Amino acid sequence: MPSLVAVELHHWSNSFIAADSKRWTYSSPASTPSLSSPMPNSDEARGEPQSRLALRKGNIKEDIGCKKYNSKVNNSSVSITPSIGARFLRHVSFPPDPHLLPSALKSCPALRLAHALHAAAVVASMSLDPFVTSSLLHTYVRFGAMANARSVLDRMPYKSIMDWSALIAGYAARGDAKESWGLLEQMRSAGVEPNVITWNGLVSGLNRSGHTWDAVLALVKMQVEGFLPDAIGVSCALSAVGDVGDVSFGEQLHGYAVKAGCRLDACVTTALIDMYGKCGRADEIVQVFDESSHMDVSSCNALVTGLSRNAQVSDAVSLFREFVGQGVELNVVSWTSIVACCVQNGRDLEAVDLFREMQSEGIEPNSVTIPCVLPAFANVAALMHGRAAHCFALRKDFLHNIYVGSALVDMYAKCGRVKDARMIFDAMPSRNVVSWNAMIGGYAMHGEAVNAVQLFRSMQRYRHKPDQVTFTCVLSACGQAGLTEEGRRYFNEMQHKHGISPRMEHYACMVTLLGRAGKLDDAYDIINEMPFVPDGCIWGSLLGSCRLHGNVVLAEVAAENLFQLEPENAGNYVLLSNIYASKRMWDGVNRVRDMMKDKGLKKEKGCSWIEIKNKVHMLLAGDTSHPMMTAITEKLKQLTVEMTRLGFAPSTDFVLHDVEEQEKDEILSVHSEKLAVALGLVSTSPGTPLRVIKNLRICGDCHEAMKFISSFEVREISVRDTNRFHHFKDGKCSCGDYW
DNA sequence: GTAGGGTTAG
Numbered sequence: 001m002p003s004l005v006a007v008e009l010h011h012w013s014n015s016f017i018a019a020d021s022k023r024w025t026y027s028s029p030a031s032t033p034s035l036s037s038p039m040p041n042s043d044e045a046r047g048e049p050q051s052r053l054a055l056r057k058g059n060i061k062e063d064i065g066c067k068k069y070n071s072k073v074n075n076s077s078v079s080i081t082p083s084i085g086a087r088f089l090r091h092v093s094f095p096p097d098p099h100l101l102p103s104a105l106k107s108c109p110a111l112r113l114a115h116a117l118h119a120a121a122v123v124a125s126m127s128l129d130p131f132v133t134s135s136l137l138h139t140y141v142r143f144g145a146m147a148n149a150r151s152v153l154d155r156m157p158y159k160s161i162m163d164w165s166a167l168i169a170g171y172a173a174r175g176d177a178k179e180s181w182g183l184l185e186q187m188r189s190a191g192v193e194p195n196v197i198t199w200n201g202l203v204s205g206l207n208r209s210g211h212t213w214d215a216v217l218a219l220v221k222m223q224v225e226g227f228l229p230d231a232i233g234v235s236c237a238l239s240a241v242g243d244v245g246d247v248s249f250g251e252q253l254h255g256y257a258v259k260a261g262c263r264l265d266a267c268v269t270t271a272l273i274d275m276y277g278k279c280g281r282a283d284e285i286v287q288v289f290d291e292s293s294h295m296d297v298s299s300c301n302a303l304v305t306g307l308s309r310n311a312q313v314s315d316a317v318s319l320f321r322e323f324v325g326q327g328v329e330l331n332v333v334s335w336t337s338i339v340a341c342c343v344q345n346g347r348d349l350e351a352v353d354l355f356r357e358m359q360s361e362g363i364e365p366n367s368v369t370i371p372c373v374l375p376a377f378a379n380v381a382a383l384m385h386g387r388a389a390h391c392f393a394l395r396k397d398f399l400h401n402i403y404v405g406s407a408l409v410d411m412y413a414k415c416g417r418v419k420d421a422r423m424i425f426d427a428m429p430s431r432n433v434v435s436w437n438a439m440i441g442g443y444a445m446h447g448e449a450v451n452a453v454q455l456f457r458s459m460q461r462y463r464h465k466p467d468q469v470t471f472t473c474v475l476s477a478c479g480q481a482g483l484t485e486e487g488r489r490y491f492n493e494m495q496h497k498h499g500i501s502p503r504m505e506h507y508a509c510m511v512t513l514l515g516r517a518g519k520l521d522d523a524y525d526i527i528n529e530m531p532f533v534p535d536g537c538i539w540g541s542l543l544g545s546c547r548l549h550g551n552v553v554l555a556e557v558a559a560e561n562l563f564q565l566e567p568e569n570a571g572n573y574v575l576l577s578n579i580y581a582s583k584r585m586w587d588g589v590n591r592v593r594d595m596m597k598d599k600g601l602k603k604e605k606g607c608s609w610i611e612i613k614n615k616v617h618m619l620l621a622g623d624t625s626h627p628m629m630t631a632i633t634e635k636l637k638q639l640t641v642e643m644t645r646l647g648f649a650p651s652t653d654f655v656l657h658d659v660e661e662q663e664k665d666e667i668l669s670v671h672s673e674k675l676a677v678a679l680g681l682v683s684t685s686p687g688t689p690l691r692v693i694k695n696l697r698i699c700g701d702c703h704e705a706m707k708f709i710s711s712f713e714v715r716e717i718s719v720r721d722t723n724r725f726h727h728f729k730d731g732k733c734s735c736g737d738y739w
Numbered sequence: 740g741t742a743g744g745g746t747t748a749g
Contacts, residue, residue, distance in 0.1 A: 102741035135741040165743035200744035232745045239746065270746040301747045336748040343749095371749050403749050 085119030096124035102135040111143040118148075130158055137163055141170035146179075159190065165198040172205025177214045180205065196222075200233045207240040215240035216249065229256070231265035238271035242278035250275045264291075270298040277306025285310075295326070301334045308341035316341050317350070332363050340372040351376035352385065365389075367398040371407035378414035386411040390424075402428065406435040413442025433467050441473040449481030456490075468500050475509035484517040508537045515545025520554050536565045543572070547579050552588075555579045563595075570601040 089096055101121055108114045118136055121127045133156045140149035146167075153159060153167055164187040171180040180202055184194060199222040206215035219229055219237040229237070234257050241250045254272060257263040263272075269292045276284040285306040292299055300323050307316035320338045323330060335358035342351035355373045358365070365373070370389055377386040390408055398404045405428040412421035425431070425439045436459045443452035456474045459466060466474075471494045478487030491510055494500045502510075507530050514523035523542055527534050539562040546555035559576040566572060573596045580588030596602070 097740090099740040106741065131741045133741090138742055141743095160742075162741095162743045167743095169743065195743090197744050202744085204744055230744090235746050236744080265745090267746040272746095274747060296746095298747045303747090305748065331747095333748050338748090340748055366748090368749050407749080 080115055080119045080122060082119065082123055084116050085121075085123035088116040088120045089123065096120055096126065098126045098129045098132055101126065101129075102131045105132075105135040105139045108139055111140075111145055114139045114143065114145075115148075128155070128157060130156070134160070134163055138166055141166050144170070144174055146170055146174055146176070159192065161192050161195060161198065164190075164192055165194070165201050168198060169201030169205045172202050172211075173208050174205075175209035175211065177206055177209075177211050196227050196230060196233070199227055200230070200236065203229075203233050203240075204236040207236045210243075212240040212243045216244070228260065230260070231257075231262035231268050234260070234262060235265075235267040235271040238268070238275045242271075242275035245279055247276070247279035247281060250279060264293055266292075266294075266296040266298060269296065270302045273299060273302040273306050277302065277309050280310060282307065282310040282312060295328055297329055297331055297334060300328055300330070301337050304334070304341060305337050308337070308344065311345075313341060313345040313347070330361075330363075332358075332366050332369060335361075335363050336366070336369040336372050339369065339376070343372060343376045348376040348379040352380065352382065365392065367393075367396070367401045367404055370398060371401075371403040374407035374411045378411040381415050383412075383415040383417065386415060399424075399427070400429050402430055402432055402435065406432070406438050409435060409442065410438040413438060413445060416446070418442050418446050418448065431462075431464070433464060433470065436464055437467070437469045437473060440470060440477070444473045444477035444480070447480050449477035449483065452477035453481070453483065453486065466494075466498060466500075468494075468503060468506070471500065471502075472505050472509060475506060475513060479509055479513035479516055482517060484513055484519070487513045504532065504535055504538070507534070508541055511538055512541045512545070515542055516548065518545075518549050520545060520549060520551050524554055524557070534561070536562060536569075539565065540572070543575055543579075547575060547582075550579070550582060552579060552583055552585065567599065568601065570596065573601060 101117060105114065105117055108117060114136070117139075118127070121129075121132050121136070126132050133152055137149050137152045137156070140146070140152060149167055149170060153163060156163065164183065168180045168183045168187070171177075171183065184198070184202070187194060187198075199218065203215050203218045203222070206212075206218055216237050219233055222229060222233065234253055238250060238253055241247075241253060250272075253275075254263070257265075257268050257272070262268050269288060272288045273285045276282075276288060285303060289299055289303045304316045304320055304323075307313070307319065317338065320334070323334070328334075335354070339351050339354050339358070342348070342354060351373060355365075355369075355376070358369075370393055374386060374389055377383075377389065386408075389411075393399055393401075393404050393408070399408075405424060408424045409421045409428075412418070412424060421439060421442045425435065428435060436455070440452050440455050440459070443449070443455060452473060456466070456470065459470070471490065474490055475487055478484070478490065487510070491502065491506065494506070495502065507526060510526050511523045514520070514526065520542070523545060527538055527542065530538075539558045543555055543558040543562060546552070546558060555576060559572060562569075562572045573592050577589050577592040580586070580592065
């Protein structure tokens with residue numbers, strides 16, 4: 001019977017919410033008579049968009065969108081009205097039965113439905129039934145509606161230890177440490193003795209809400225008050241200690257766990273590995289793992305992540321392979337961990353391969369996997385893979401997740417689809433500094449400086465605090481758009497208004513910004529004022545600006561510094577030589593030529609920026625007469641034949657998506673691209689013409705294309721224009737790439 | 740008929 005209620009509720013809640021969204025979203029709570037005292041709620045009362053309500057569904061951790069979240073407790077109010085209760089009762093087939101309501105609440109999928117059930121209970125005079133109230137309280141805690149939960153508890157004639165504990169854990173998990181401690185006291189004064197579970201709930205909640213020190217202190221206090229922390233409390237505290245990075249406290253907890261006999265508990269092992277990994281103790285994590293008695297998948301995952309954190313990427317990957325070979329039942333966390341490990345260490349193609357392998361193993365990605373793998377798609381400009389991830393996220397209702405949204409914005413921007421990025425950005429129900437940075441950076445990356453600056457202003461209007469990344473994007477955008485004075489102002493505001501000390505990249509942006517505007521002396525002053533030794537990017541930027549404005553004196557200063565920092569970089573010498581040549585200072589040209597000879601450096605083919613630029617322009621413009629185009633077209637034909645032979649067909653979703661984007665006349669080329677990208681990722685290595693194909697069609701920025709060209713035409717190259725500087729070696733971009 | 744604490748992936 002309860003399961004039938006659950007099915008009906010689920011069905012009913014969907015239609016109720018769909019039909020009633022306007023009313024729930026926009027109606028003023030004050031306009032409806034209140035049955036009980038104002039019942040606090042959140043989004044409706046604030047008039048926030050309905051999509052935000054989706055946050056309340058299901059797993060709170062997942063919905064808030066972060067592992068350890070810190071969200072404010074709701075204190076606004078909405079009324080539980082008799083009309084809602086009555087409407088609810090008219091809609092369902094079951095009677096308002098005190099035996100059924102708890103079951104209904106147990107399977108309740110949305111907060112507003114819980115409100116309706118609450119209203120129905122009040123209408124049917126069951127709101128004081130102990131089972132009903134207890135269920136209501138736990139349901140409200142589940143949805144994070146703490147003020148609702150509190151109000152229920154206050155009215156409960158009998159408050160059990162479970163009720164108190166749930167509320168305390170709920171407040172702690174929502175970041176309201178003060179309220180949880182207060183409740184603990186109230187609980188005591190009400191004559192209920194807290195137990196280990198109450199304490200553990202407090203420790204766990206504080207840890208999850210990011211109040212890491214509070215969590216550790218709670219564990220200490222628990223012990224002082226005579227409760228012996230068990231495996232659960234120790235695991236939570238270890239997790240908190242890892243975030244704080246206090247390894248000595250972690251070691252004490254380790255010792256305690258041994259004494260208390262819970263060291264070999266699987267969760268303690270995992271938490272210990274995690275803690276040592278976060279504290280940079282790579283040796284300890286292996287030892288703790290080796291000591292554990294059985295192969296626990298969580299410990300395996302923690303080990304992989306721990307090694308990854310400590311820059312032992314190859315070890316992490318080979319260990320993962322060993323686990324696969326040993327038949328360890330790896331789960332979605334395991335696969336996400338290894339994908340994240342590769343992405344974070346610049347192994348994008350390996351990450352993409354592992355992601356595909358994960359899918360072929362039948363492991364479905366979740367809302368953490370998607371933002372982990374998206375940067376890999378973004379970095380190799382695999383737009384179609386990115387879109388597939390977008391479609392998947394849409395189907396799985398992950399788009400409200402702030403990590404998923406931000407990663408999609410970043411992916412679309414890096415793949416040259418700035419408008420798509422903006423669409424995702426605008427639809428995000430909530431944003432954090434990462435989301436803003438992704439969008440502002442996306443604009444800056446594609447030269448849309450005005451949009452970048454405008455968005456930066458809106459960010460401030462929304463009272464979101466910019467960080468150092470935001471300013472890198474904004475300063476770079478200002479430099480590109482020639483907004484010199486504005487850039488200067490932001491550089492000052494960054495330090496004096498926002499308290500952010502400029503880093504190397506901010507100085508590089510300023511040197512570029514001033515240099516480009518012809519204020520070379522100011523640029524030089526900035527370099528001299530820097531609190532650290534300028535790197536090659538800084539001097540390179542100045543040298544580039546000197547080329548632009550024909551300033552030989554400063555060019556010589558910049559070049560001298562650059563030659564010391566990068567003695568083997570032929571591009572620097574060539575640039576100085578070009579500056580001399582533009583002034584017809586042939587002595588200077590000869591001097592540089594001699595220097596290059598002495599060092600055994602040659603002006604390699606393809607070394608000059610102009611040559612590269614011309615090639616990129618030809619490619620991007622789709623110049624079919626270019627010899628490389630013939631090779632690409634030929635390769636594409638081969639791939640298409642091969643794909644057809646292997647029985648691959650382009651996904652309908654993609655085609656429809658493209659049609660919607662009014663790219664009808666490009667459908668054929670999009671098809672080809674998909675085939676090429678798909679097969680390219682299956683069976684080819686980086687540096688094949690496939691990258692050009694992708695860049696050619698989908699990447700508005702020539703950055704990736706340059707990277708590609710340099711990877712197979714010359715071994716080392718330094719490319720600078722007035723906006724950016726790139727140093728390529730063996731196909732890798734090693735400096736000046738702040739994105 | 741309800742109900743309290745668990746580690747690891749972004």
